[in-house]
Amino acid sequence: MFDYLIVGAGFAGSVLAERLASKAGKKILIIDKRNHIAGNAYDYYNTDGILIHKYGPHIFHTNSKDVFEYLNNFTEWRPYEHKVLASVDGQLVPIPINLNTINQLYGLNLNSSQVEDFFASKAEPVSRVQTSEDVVVSKVGRELYDKFFRGYTRKQWDLDPSELDASVTARVPTRTNKDDRYFTDTYQAMPLHGYTVMFQNMLSHPNIKIMLNTDYKEVIDLIPHKQLIFTGPIDSYFDYCYGKLPYRSLEFKFETIDSEYYQQTGTVNYPNEQLYTRITDFKYLTGQKHSKTTIVYEFPCAEGDPYYPVPRAENAEIYKKYQQLAATISNTYFVGRLATYKYYNMDQVVAQALTTFKKIMQEEPETHVNGQKNTIVQS
Numbered sequence: 001m002f003d004y005l006i007v008g009a010g011f012a013g014s015v016l017a018e019r020l021a022s023k024a025g026k027k028i029l030i031i032d033k034r035n036h037i038a039g040n041a042y043d044y045y046n047t048d049g050i051l052i053h054k055y056g057p058h059i060f061h062t063n064s065k066d067v068f069e070y071l072n073n074f075t076e077w078r079p080y081e082h083k084v085l086a087s088v089d090g091q092l093v094p095i096p097i098n099l100n101t102i103n104q105l106y107g108l109n110l111n112s113s114q115v116e117d118f119f120a121s122k123a124e125p126v127s128r129v130q131t132s133e134d135v136v137v138s139k140v141g142r143e144l145y146d147k148f149f150r151g152y153t154r155k156q157w158d159l160d161p162s163e164l165d166a167s168v169t170a171r172v173p174t175r176t177n178k179d180d181r182y183f184t185d186t187y188q189a190m191p192l193h194g195y196t197v198m199f200q201n202m203l204s205h206p207n208i209k210i211m212l213n214t215d216y217k218e219v220i221d222l223i224p225h226k227q228l229i230f231t232g233p234i235d236s237y238f239d240y241c242y243g244k245l246p247y248r249s250l251e252f253k254f255e256t257i258d259s260e261y262y263q264q265t266g267t268v269n270y271p272n273e274q275l276y277t278r279i280t281d282f283k284y285l286t287g288q289k290h291s292k293t294t295i296v297y298e299f300p301c302a303e304g305d306p307y308y309p310v311p312r313a314e315n316a317e318i319y320k321k322y323q324q325l326a327a328t329i330s331n332t333y334f335v336g337r338l339a340t341y342k343y344y345n346m347d348q349v350v351a352q353a354l355t356t357f358k359k360i361m362q363e364e365p366e367t368h369v370n371g372q373k374n375t376i377v378q379s
């Protein structure tokens with residue numbers, strides 16, 4: 001009898017498996033329908049020997065000391081600050097939009113305070129910032145919105161920014177200084193030997209068994225277990241009883257190039273003319289030394305693996321119904337990006353899983369850890 005059957009070997013499932021096995025002595029079976037662990041963070045060496053991310057570029061960044069220190073248990077790190085250029089008006093300029101972006105794009109020589117005035121002169125007053133269009137036009141005006149955000153967002157989501165929650169484009173700030181990093185988090189680093197190795201270390205515990213290539217629905221009735229942790233799409237768990245939750249998918253096209261690098265920086269965004277949204281050159285991310293490099297194009301699409309929940313009010317309404325239904329089931333936890341329908345980064349999923357572990361420990365007064373009743377041992 002397993003104490004926990006965990007569906008999904010991504011961050012949500014693997015963090016919980018690791019904590020429950022190593023800190024609470026639980027017996028775990030983790031099931032994934034894919035042929036590998038690590039969920040969407042899975043990386044591997046392709047036939048040219050280049051480390052690539054199967055499900056698109058994954059750059060680790062967090063402001064949470066707890067999350068970073070937790071993952072420190074399973075990997076060493078290579079410091080890496082991601083930089084992105086956008087292909088706009090025939091130029092490659094930094095995104096997030098910053099002082100250099102404006103000077104380069106318009107052939108100006110403004111300083112920080114002048115660029116602040118520049119943005120203020122272009123910004124459109126918006127009484128209540130609600131949509132992804134509002135976020136951008138209220139800060140930098142419609143021209144920059146059209147150049148950098150409108151086309152990209154329509155491609156990525158098949159929705160106009162005015163139809164998406166503010167939180168989507170708010171992920172990309174506007175700066176008046178010359179900081180050209182994509183993220184400004186305190187901790188920015190990549191697992192030294194890759195994500196998959198980090199997950200192998202996380203899951204290498206005698207109490208954790210792994211079953212791959214298996215949809216949990218095929219085996220759940222055959223495997224005795226006390227509790228279930230589900231990290232797949234919540235609507236699928238409930239057989240879409242309230243209708244399908246929209247998820248956005250991507251097609252990835254990989255190419256290996258016979259030169260050390262393909263482009264000037266880790267990622268180049270293509271907001272406008274192309275069908276793809278961005279090209280990533282993996283060797284910047286991984287730091288690998290190799291005479292060739294591999295790049296990936298991302299083509300957004302509706303069908304395929306569910307990668308992105310779509311943040312907008314009508315979808316939040318549907319999710320709420322599933323969430324309420326989930327709350328009525330005992331011995332079952334829903335955790336992760338797909339199961340809680342949240343546009344979460346990796347670190348947020350780790351934080352959510354660690355919080356769930358604490359909650360489970362509080363709910364299980366009989367749990368004995370290291371001889372003490374219901375004590376969570378911090379590593």
Ligand code: FAD
Pocket residue numbers: 007008009010011012013031032033034038039040041055056057058059060061214215216217231232233250307308335336337338344345346347349
């Ligand atoms: P997942 O990794 O999706 O894991 C869920 C697992 O459940 C999957 O392996 C799936 O196969 C399995 N599963 C589902 N249904 C079943 C079933 N019926 N039976 C068995 N198994 C099932 N985050 C960052 O912090 N930085 C980035 O740069 C970044 N880039 C990203 C780029 C792309 C293109 C995408 C799509 C995401 C990116 N993310 C990034 C987000 C990151 O991938 C997620 O936050 C994280 O992987 C979510 O982990 P999870 O465990 O919730 O879900």
Ligand code: UDP
Pocket residue numbers: 086095148149150152153156168169170171172269271
């Ligand atoms: N975005 C955009 N132009 C860009 C970069 C981002 O319009 O050059 C918008 C787009 O809607 C995108 C969102 O901001 O989906 C979030 O961007 P991020 O780079 O965080 O996307 P992710 O890495 O999660 O795909």
